[in-house]
Amino acid sequence: MRAKLVAGNWKMSGSLASNQELLAALVPALAPLARASYAVCVPFPYLAQAQHALRGSNVALGAQDVCQFDGGAYTGGVSAAMLADFGCRYVIVGHSERRNVFGETDDVVALKFAQATQHRLTPILCVGETLAERESGVTEAVVARQLDAVVKRSGLPALAQCVIAYEPVWAIGTGKTATPQQAQEVHAHIRARVAASDRRLADELAILYGGSVKAANAAQLFAMPDVDGGLIGGASLAADQFIAICRAAQAARETVRA
Numbered sequence: 001m002r003a004k005l006v007a008g009n010w011k012m013s014g015s016l017a018s019n020q021e022l023l024a025a026l027v028p029a030l031a032p033l034a035r036a037s038y039a040v041c042v043p044f045p046y047l048a049q050a051q052h053a054l055r056g057s058n059v060a061l062g063a064q065d066v067c068q069f070d071g072g073a074y075t076g077g078v079s080a081a082m083l084a085d086f087g088c089r090y091v092i093v094g095h096s097e098r099r100n101v102f103g104e105t106d107d108v109v110a111l112k113f114a115q116a117t118q119h120r121l122t123p124i125l126c127v128g129e130t131l132a133e134r135e136s137g138v139t140e141a142v143v144a145r146q147l148d149a150v151v152k153r154s155g156l157p158a159l160a161q162c163v164i165a166y167e168p169v170w171a172i173g174t175g176k177t178a179t180p181q182q183a184q185e186v187h188a189h190i191r192a193r194v195a196a197s198d199r200r201l202a203d204e205l206a207i208l209y210g211g212s213v214k215a216a217n218a219a220q221l222f223a224m225p226d227v228d229g230g231l232i233g234g235a236s237l238a239a240d241q242f243i244a245i246c247r248a249a250q251a252a253r254e255t256v257r258a
């Protein structure tokens with residue numbers, strides 16, 4: 001069985017005051033929703049605040065990035081050990097904004113993934129194609145390349161310690177969600193690619209969808225057999241939206257292994 005996971009990616013949003021309000025709304029609302037898992041990935045400066053606010057709750061803490069190096073003279077870097085120190089369970093690696101705005105290559109993403117798993121964090125590995133790539137028919141090749149870079153460095157069994165997030169770049173922050181069928185198609189491709197080497201690992205692998213998920217479309221997406229939850233950007237900043245998405249995950253049927 002793969003339980004659903006809903007993770008909020010706050011990106012570069014929030015303040016001490018607004019975070020407090022948001023987390024205070026999420027914690028009691030999500031407490032009774034025991035059939036799925038939940039997380040919020042917050043900006044680095046707010047890790048301590050969120051750690052404190054989430055203590056004893058069923059909402060896990062995550063970060064949005066990690067340095068590819070272990071520690072030392074890397075000005076501005078935040079290491080996996082530091083994230084673990086603040087009680088992080090998850091860390092997003094390879095988000096398309098990191099890849100496209102900050103120039104992270106597949107190799108850098110693979111190093112970050114390795115750092116996360118070495119420190120017992122669960123990387124949420126983001127993969128996904130741009131609009132131009134989709135239109136030129138290379139979606140599957142792009143996603144495969146992004147996945148293979150990680151497998152090459154960390155080995156296939158390392159995927160057992162991660163969550164994949166399929167986030168088509170054209171759907172991020174655009175209000176243009178992939179249809180449930182479009183998401184399902186790519187998720188099934190990712191799972192089949194892993195299954196070609198290890199069927200059991202593929203069956204257990206959680207693959208989230210991200211890109212303009214909202215309360216209004218979450219249930220249809222989560223109903224797809226290979227969509228194991230969502231990575232939520234904008235809608236994770238509004239308590240009512242995020243709670244409704246989490247309720248949709250709680251209500252969705254768990255995927256029974258074939």
Ligand code: 13P
Pocket residue numbers: 009095167171172173174175210211212213231232233234235
């Ligand atoms: P939006 O939900 O705002 O489209 O962002 C998706 C995303 O990038 C989550 O990581």
